[in-house]
Amino acid sequence: MDVPEVVVERLPRYLRSLTQLLQGGTEVVNSQQLGELLQVTSAQIRKDLSYFGRFGKQGRGYNIRNLIEQLRHILGLDRTWNVALVGVGRLGRAIISYPGFQPEGFRVVACFDADSSVVGQTVGGLTIQPTSDLAGGLAKEHVQIVIVAVPSAHAQEVIDVLVSAGIKSILNYAPVATQVPPDVRIRNIDPVLAFQSMTYYLTPPDVS
Amino acid sequence: MDVPEVVVERLPRYLRSLTQLLQGGTEVVNSQQLGELLQVTSAQIRKDLSYFGRFGKQGRGYNIRNLIEQLRHILGLDRTWNVALVGVGRLGRAIISYPGFQPEGFRVVACFDADSSVVGQTVGGLTIQPTSDLAGGLAKEHVQIVIVAVPSAHAQEVIDVLVSAGIKSILNYAPVATQVPPDVRIRNIDPVLAFQSMTYYLTPPDVS
Structure with missing residues (x-):
């Protein structure tokens, strides 16, 4: 069923x-x-x-x-899952240092950025890899879940690469509507959408 | 209706x-x-x-x-809303510097932290206020929406203060189940919950 x-x-x-x-x-x-x-x-x-x-x-x-x-x-939580992060800006760095993943079985095993000036730096014990090597890097680390924390303008192109690389689970922090095929799951972490679904209740109804 | x-x-x-x-x-x-x-x-x-x-x-x-x-x-988006942040750690700082709020009419007008060593510092143009003055600070700035980015162990006590102060909309980043009265809306931003709702689809069903 x-x-x-x-x-x-x-x-x-x-x-x-x-x-x-x-x-x-x-x-x-x-x-x-x-x-x-x-x-x-x-x-x-x-x-x-x-x-x-x-x-x-x-x-x-x-x-x-x-x-x-x-x-x-x-839910498949009696095992560990390999996670990668794409986009190591301020938000990405906060995500990578988040202490809640590891105890729940989610291991961040790779991170990627398009900015060549940060590629090669170490963040949270991981060396930042170039986004141009994304598909190869994901395969090498057996990544099953990818976090997207890139600017909105680049989110869809990154997601397209992930889909081509066979990734079926994406967590998207970019505040933009994105497209994935039906067999790929995407969850959006978006404080603005959350705000916008609460202001409805703060707004007195129109008198009509 | x-x-x-x-x-x-x-x-x-x-x-x-x-x-x-x-x-x-x-x-x-x-x-x-x-x-x-x-x-x-x-x-x-x-x-x-x-x-x-x-x-x-x-x-x-x-x-x-x-x-x-x-x-x-x-949705009540043809006006601006005043937002406060409680918890100015690494995550809180990433949230406060998020450029997506202001264009959508959400103004972060105050921030609070319980750590006296950061109170008085300036983050994103705002002076960090002590959490002990939370209720007064919210009233003074006419805050309608509050972002909670404190450690899990303190989330419920902060939320209780917010509820007492009359706040009806809360965005909670602490990865913990919290309680609010029925007239208060709370949204949870939680990457682990999002991961856990995707691994189900990555897990082959048991043969039975």
Whole structure:
């Protein structure tokens, strides 16, 4: 059965809340409690999880440790993934020094920049490689996921190279609408889009 | 009629693609073409827009300039918004120097940090204020939106202060599940969650 993409996108949030519960000493949770924590309905949680089988016993709640393990397996998080960064400007440097990737199994193994004056420099223990060698560098390091942090004007051309190189997962920080084939997943990290989806709620409705 | 939040979250993406079309010299677009560009169905675009009235003439497509203006008005983007940043570490500094906010009407007007050794320093033309004065500083600068870029362990306490201070829109960069009351909107910018929702598609399904 095909799982809707919105469900897949919610699972990491479930996983994070479950992990926080476990760290706080909780071992069992029901969908009601989990829903309150995640600020979604318990029905949605039960429905989302039902795509992947049966996790809880009726009226007994979920064993958190077990559910975490299952979700990590479903999401492919019980292994490590090799990540590359394209664009080592100010944002790229903040990304590369982000301490949250490694503990979650995401290893940044290569970085690239088009500016020949920074190529060869070392950032976060990695030597900056030229973007002109992107496809070869990705293959050499067995990269599966690429972070794009280049200026907007260059984002699509970089993404086209990534797609040609067989990359199926892209995290794009450039604030621009980009195109990928249907078998490639792209997620956009964009504070402006996030702002723009909140100002709606700050704006009093027109009187009409 | 209440507009589903997922629809509101999609509108900024429509707006961005329409703006790119207009910049490229296109004046009219139909839902089919817009759907291809956004990689969603034309039916979804028509349905999403129908919440806000009638924008196109049957068979004539949308006048892009007009649709942009209407969407900007609906989303509250035909004005400026005051934004504050809490947490002026490496990530906070990258955020504050991000050139994409000002052109879209988001003015970063204040920044705060809990570390007394950086309070008083100037970043991006702003003097770093102490987080202990957060509520007062937000009121003084008429801040409506706050970016949280503090370590995970401090995110919830900062968010609680923001909520008490009447802030209704929060952009959270801390990789942690946080709680807000129902009338407060929070968006999470989190590369790990984005990665984790893509590895699912990189993982071959179990043979069963």
